[in-house]
Amino acid sequence: MKCLIDRKVYKRCKTFNNAMVYLAALLICCTIIFFGYADSSKKKIKIGLSMDSLRVERWRKDRDIFIEEAKKLGAEVIVQSADGDERRQNQQAENLITQGVDILVVIPKDSVAAAQIVKSAHEEGIKVIAYDRLIKESNPDLYISFDNEKVGYLQAEYLLRKKPKGNYFLLGGAPSDNNAQLLREGQLRALKPAIDKGDIKLVAEGKHWAVNWDPNDALEKTEQVLTQVNNQIDAVVASNDGTAGGVIQALEGQNLAGKVLVSGQDAELAACQRIVKGTQTMTVYKPIRSIAKEAAHAAVALAKGEKIEKAKQKVNNGKVDVPSILLTPIQVDKDNLDEVVIKDGFHSRDKVYQTKKP
Numbered sequence: 001m002k003c004l005i006d007r008k009v010y011k012r013c014k015t016f017n018n019a020m021v022y023l024a025a026l027l028i029c030c031t032i033i034f035f036g037y038a039d040s041s042k043k044k045i046k047i048g049l050s051m052d053s054l055r056v057e058r059w060r061k062d063r064d065i066f067i068e069e070a071k072k073l074g075a076e077v078i079v080q081s082a083d084g085d086e087r088r089q090n091q092q093a094e095n096l097i098t099q100g101v102d103i104l105v106v107i108p109k110d111s112v113a114a115a116q117i118v119k120s121a122h123e124e125g126i127k128v129i130a131y132d133r134l135i136k137e138s139n140p141d142l143y144i145s146f147d148n149e150k151v152g153y154l155q156a157e158y159l160l161r162k163k164p165k166g167n168y169f170l171l172g173g174a175p176s177d178n179n180a181q182l183l184r185e186g187q188l189r190a191l192k193p194a195i196d197k198g199d200i201k202l203v204a205e206g207k208h209w210a211v212n213w214d215p216n217d218a219l220e221k222t223e224q225v226l227t228q229v230n231n232q233i234d235a236v237v238a239s240n241d242g243t244a245g246g247v248i249q250a251l252e253g254q255n256l257a258g259k260v261l262v263s264g265q266d267a268e269l270a271a272c273q274r275i276v277k278g279t280q281t282m283t284v285y286k287p288i289r290s291i292a293k294e295a296a297h298a299a300v301a302l303a304k305g306e307k308i309e310k311a312k313q314k315v316n317n318g319k320v321d322v323p324s325i326l327l328t329p330i331q332v333d334k335d336n337l338d339e340v341v342i343k344d345g346f347h348s349r350d351k352v353y354q355t356k357k358p
């Protein structure tokens with residue numbers, strides 16, 4: 001009898017003990033899950049910013065504003081600049097992936113070579129934003145830029161309004177940069193009706209492109225073309241301000257600066273000063289503050305796995321339609337320089353007009 005009672009008690013105790021063990025295990029699991037989650041949600045987002053180079057003035061602004069905005073959002077940014085070398089850029093991106101970044105923001109040196117970056121990042125579950133320049137032959141998660149075809153259109157359209165007839169030289173940007181192609185499309189869209197009418201003649205068959213957007217290359221190519229056409233040029237559609245600087249140097253050598261119209265892009269300080277001086281006709285202003293801030297917000301959101309509601313547009317990169325945010329560029333000449341560029345705080349009035357100081 002005693003023995004029977006003991007067995008019953010023993011059985012009950014065993015069941016009780018088991019229940020306690022289960023409860024304790026459950027509690028431990030919940031604690032691990034809770035603290036693990038709390039810890040990961042607190043974890044600082046790490047953004048890798050992979051840049052083609054910092055040679056052109058605007059990129060230093062892009063970098064600084066991007067970092068500042070990302071910091072405000074609680075994220076950390078690791079910057080790598082490839083100094084114009086696509087292979088180095090790919091290696092640097094691999095390195096950023098190894099460092100455990102949560103998201104990659106890439107300004108590709110070469111729109112095609114950078115496809116490898118997207119592939120490697122995706123293999124590790126890391127999303128990629130193509131910043132300012134599209135990455136082709138891959139599926140980047142977001143493309144954020146200005147409407148570059150429109151930039152090209154605004155450049156040529158402005159010069160055409162000032163000089164509806166004459167010889168035009170189209171100087172393209174880096175052939176490796178998808179933007180350079182888009183700019184050319186926009187420039188030709190603006191000029192085509194006048195070319196078809198015979199009012200505008202393209203000299204040097206519009207075949208010149210400045211390698212790496214290099215102002216020295218622009219200078220040399222313009223000198224060659226001026227010699228080739230015996231200085232018979234009325235306008236140079238230069239694709240950015242850096243190359244416009246090279247063009248203007250070549251024109252100065254022939255005493256043609258200020259007589260031949262020259263376009264640009266970026267509203268670089270030196271270009272704004274040339275506009276004031278009268279040697280550069282116009283530039284296209286692209287508010288860097290907007291693109292850099294927009295990209296920082298998108299990077300943090302994508303890293304958190306959120307959707308980018310603003311990416312309403314789609315741009316085809318030859319492989320897929322990439323969700324895109326395209327901002328609007330603005331034509332700038334001496335008449336609206338103050339209103340657009342200075343008022344926006346891009347450059348100070350003092351610096352822009354320093355050429356006028358005694």
Ligand code: BGC
Nearest residue numbers: 056132133177179213240266
């Ligand atoms: C950018 C321009 C810049 C050029 C050279 C282009 O892709 O859109 O703003 O001047 O690269 O860096």
